[in-house]
Amino acid sequence: MVAIKVVSERNYEVKVDCDWLAELLPELTQRAHVAVVVSEKMSQSVRKLLPDQPNITLIEILDGEDGKSIESLNFLWFQFAHIGMTRNDLVLAIGGGATTDIAGFAASTWMRGIDWIAVPTTLAGMVDASVGGKTGMNSPVGKNLIGAFHSPIGVLIDLSWLSTLSDRDFSAGMAEVIKCGFIASPKILEIVSGNSLQELRKSRDVTSRLIAESVRVKAGVVSADFKESFTREILNYGHTLGHAVERDSNYQIRHGEAVSIGMVFVAELARDRGLINDELVSEHKRILESFGLPTTYEKSALPRLVKIMSLDKKNRGAGIRFVVLTGVGNTTRIDDVNDDEIFKAYERISV
Template sequence: MERISVSADRDYEILIEINWQKSIEPYLNNRGQVAVIVSETMRERITDLPQTDAQIHIFTVPDSEAGKSFATYQKLLDWLGAAGFTRNDLVIAVGGGAVTDLSGFVASTWLRGIDWIAVPTTLAAMVDAAVGGKTGINSEYGKNLIGSFYSPISVLVDLSWLDTLSDRDFAAGLAEVLKSGFIADGQIVELLKAKTLSEVRTNQALTLELISRTVTVKAKVVSGDFKESFDREILNYGHTLGHAIELHSKYMLRHGECVSIGLVFAANLANQVGILSDEITTLHVSILERLGLPVSYESRHWPELRANMAIDKKSRSGTLRFVAISEIGKTLRIEAPVESDLLAAYERLCS
């Protein structure tokens, strides 16, 4: 087992390579009630419940973004209310990032905050969504608009969940892994260089090392800047165009797939303005492509993507700001790039 510490609104640990039912037992002592929040698809996999004297309730919510709705949030609060959840009780989120985001938000607002534990079941949630204490739901005005910064008391990363994850979702998680490599850990880039998706998936030691390195990057960044005032923004490498594509695709593409295209764009832009070498720019494309991730988008969509980027939360006072790298592990910002550079960077990734 590996332990990675986070120091944010509270100090907590991310435990990696554990059996979640066993590892959760100490957290259940002296609890009256426990709510396990799980998505419909994952419900059947909750069989052996942890040993505890507490009363366990299992609350099933719709999968993915459908669960991150105000209606589901309200239903969960009603369930907690009807069951009489107190400050001493516990919420356990078992699922992908959608479930951990939703459950963390429920925990953060019930009685002004009760304890919660994240048990991420997708690669993306293990390395990203469940780490860092951002919780939330979607509003009709946009994604993640309602939320809070509220850390869990622990994150339990049980790798056995990954056995049933689709190749598509596994690859999407790897986009975030590679992002962490480019911004802060060159060894991740080395480990992924020349690897296919199946070479990663079938190599458990490699998967474990990638998860633990990526979580370490995020834990360090989040511990230094929990509320994203500046330093945490580096985690948004590839996300400015990524979010714009996510919105444009009406969320039909996975978050990690959009980040993959966004990473290529960010590298192209840095190369275009003369701060990133051709070699590292091309490396973005070759690694992502070999992992089976998308690296291009249609040229005709640029006007809409450009408009979407303008409303992205990382644009400040009307100017666009991009996280970029000048070499592996060295981040900087590109502020208000000229339109011709943006367009050129986009044209280079068009199919």
Template structure:
């Protein structure tokens, strides 16, 4: 275990192109009002019960800045990302008289930022939103990049919009209350960033897996900042996922399929971890990737406690997973498309892989 900070260093500001900044530091919730547009009169603070204390701090900072604060409590986890919950937010915005110069502030995990971001994108065809992620997964992924959405019975995030926030505040102090299982799951997205773009992320975790899970130490902070920097660079170049941004979906095609057939009982990060191993096995079957890189996937993921296999019970069989993958946003017509690797830091698009490759990869992760 690494030593805790003797004194919290100054916040790090990571720009996402010229659009907005991501602030990373400790005890920085008070910076939320400074990210709002001048003249903002009303703010709806959207949060789940689990982070009520942090939402109270944000609401207090907003009230001290003479902003009228409204509160909306939403469910935890994927159950928040539904049409019914979204409709309740719309009703609350309407009843409170929110205009285009008002804003939404989302406090919580990725489901809250996805839901609140979509409410902001759709209310009056777009109002400002500021994200305050309180989970590792949300800090390094969901809150950055402008993707918003809700789930439907047919799949995850099939309904949504691109809507960039005015800013993101990642207060590392909030990770101290995060359950360890959620912290571990969040590392899957960090590790993904290492495989697609920044190998130093992988080196840091391999050197000391325990330090990667120490919420008070410098290693996890560096991992968070590196992963945010990876995502910021990609989304600044390709906001609407027309080309480059697809690499951020590494491991997600199979991972989302697991989530769907499991009715979202699996944590997103756990599913993505298995999805990355599946993608690596698929790339190897296609002749793109050396088997040693598959072994590195398994070793790194296992070292921090992430799963590398999916024991698929009926009806979560191969046909069910294949059907779920066919609904993936990257698919085109009847053609499955995957993000694959030719090597660490060298992602490519794999289109229309052979059925035997798909099944071979499935057998490798679902023995």
């Protein structure tokens, strides 16, 4: 087990490759009330694992993005009231990023913020969503526009959850791991270059090392800039176009898959500006495709994607801003990209 410290509005540890239940036992016995938030898909398996104690209540919400809604939040508040949750009680979020996001947001709003612990069960949740203190929900005005910075008191990463994850979800999580490699960790790129998806899934040791290294990257960045004033933005590598692709596909494309497409796009953009060479662009494609991740998107989608990116831009009150590489582990931002540059780079990644 490796414990990685995160410095934020409250400091906490992310325990990688731990036994989540063994780690939780003291909390489960000390707290008067523990509200365990799970999605309907995970609830049966979680119920079987949890000790049968009167202070523990399992609360089931809808699975995936459907559960990240105002209806879920309302439901969670009512359930908290029904249980009699006070400032000293605990929310335990067990599930993928969608579940930990909404459970963390419910914890942030209940009595102006109570303790919560994240037990991520997807690779994306382990390396990304559960670390960094961003909680939130979806709404008609946009994805993740409503939320709060409210760090958990701990994150417990138990690799045994990954055995039931689909290859598609595992690969989607790998996109964020590979992203951490390009922006900050040549070591990650070295490990992923020598392993296929199936090899990785079979090797707990290699998976554990990759998760720990990715968490170290994210923990380092968010500890330096918790509220995303500048540094934290590098975690958005591949996300500008990625978010637009995700939305354009009506969320049929997984977040990680969209980020994969977005990373190849910004690599093309950076190459055109002379910031990186052809080899690094090819390395993006080779590594991402070796994990079954998409690196192309529909040619006819460009006007729609530009519109979505421009809307995002308006929300942030700045120009369309891309995080690009100047080399492995070195990033910069560009926000003066013209339509012609976007068109040329997109031509090369579209089909």
